């Protein structure tokens with residue numbers, strides 16, 4: 001099929017029979033028309049349309065190696081610095097479109113699949129069929145331009161015991177049996193962002209939690225069509241309240257939905273399995289294949305776009321009400337600028353220091369990406385705090401579109417004017433700030449940035465444990481030894 005248009009994306013969704021439980025309603029199809037999802041689905045359709053827009057298509061697509069038709073750039077296996085640069089520009093184009101608010105645009109998991117399929121030999125070490133499976137699956141997702149979601153972690157029942165012991169072992173999705181042509185999965189996993197309107201579900205190992213030899217049944221990787229029998233999503237309350245764009249500028253466009261995934265004896269044919277009953281392979285899944293590096297390469301482009309948006313927003317806010325000259329305000333804005341420049345530097349360093357992995361894939365350098373991955377979850381939390389602090393009561397002087405265009409229009413124009421804006425313009429800006437730092441949508445964004453790549457606390461532990469600190473320890477030891485020598489020299493001199 002090649003790179004899809006928005007219409008093709010919508011047509012496929014409309015025909016799918018995805019089972020979603022939401023607010024007491026059982027949805028079994030036509031999610032594209034459902035009020036909880038239709039606005040964000042429209043935003044996703046716009047991304048697909050960009051692939052056909054002459055202004056973007058050269059960056060967003062490349063010729064398929066099998067058909068020559070244009071397919072999405074996020075599937076491109078980078079061999080040269082130009083390839084890597086093209087991938088980065090494609091990530092950034094899409095991220096800019098949503099101000100970095102859409103976390104699970106297709107390029108995130110396409111990047112993972114690209115790296116996993118390129119490392120097919122690594123999968124083949126358990127069974128050559130797994131190598132073929134991952135390669136074929138990647139090609140299928142590429143050629144049909146499918147939207148994937150993924151689910152990685154156990155339900156949150158008791159974190160004092162391992163994932164596989166939640167609820168005595170019954171809670172976390174696991175293989176209950178195998179038959180002639182596949183496996184059967186039962187249990188649940190957290191937490192599939194965009195699950196209700198994806199085409200495919202990837203059931204992959206966690207990026208952070210380690211599997212032990214006892215976790216065999218829980219240690220697998222496979223892909224499932226989103227409307228497979230027995231598969232259902234428990235979606236959270238939607239944060240798109242169907243309000244005018246003016247009132248909820250972000251929530252009415254970019255509310256991605258998150259859902260717990262329930263597997264009720266879901267059958268997965270072997271050709272859709274990539275790892276089976278192998279805790280060790282699960283533990284190396286992202287690192288040994290470089291998938292984590294390519295996913296983080298996409299993430300850094302998105303978080304750069306998001307930080308650019310925050311900088312634009314905070315500077316318009318401070319300019320609007322004439323506070324940009326105050327020292328502490330400038331210190332806050334400087335914090336946003338520093339974060340932005342740091343992300344850019346990490347991104348550039350990762351590309352500049354890229355090298356081929358053992359499968360010949362040009363892979364961005366992991367050290368700067370890992371630093372960004374460990375920093376941003378914490379740094380992002382400051383942005384809503386800064387916006388709240390600087391917006392102050394103005395964030396509550398935010399009448400709705402009905403007021404701006406209704407009987408209160410004259411009052412709004414007079415009393416809600418700002419130094420640099422008319423009343424209605426100021427309200428529009430402040431509603432955007434409110435949707436970035438106060439609304440339920442904003443709260444979910446902050447939670448997302450903190451957790452979407454795994455628990456930052458355990459990520460930091462893994463970071464510290466894997467980082468080679470020995471050269472720095474040696475340098476300090478050498479300094480101490482030097483100090484010791486220095487202390488001894490005058491003593492010796494004095495005595496002689």
Ligand SMILES: Cc1cc2nc3c(=O)[nH]c(=O)nc-3n(C[C@H](O)[C@H](O)[C@H](O)COP(=O)(O)OP(=O)(O)OC[C@H]3O[C@@H](n4cnc5c(N)ncnc54)[C@H](O)[C@@H]3O)c2cc1C
Nearest residue numbers: 150151152153156159190191192193447448451454455457
């Ligand atoms: C908005 C959002 C979207 C998400 N989207 C996806 C998605 O698309 N796909 C997906 O698979 N996952 C997704 N996730 C899940 C994400 O991977 C997890 O939130 C993350 O891995 C943390 O796991 P948890 O939520 O179970 O937290 P928990 O593990 O329950 O942790 C809760 C708290 O307890 C602490 N804690 C728990 N256990 C330990 C321990 N052993 N050592 C130290 N501290 C501990 C943590 O530090 C944390 O403070 C999403 C999460 C959010 C919030």
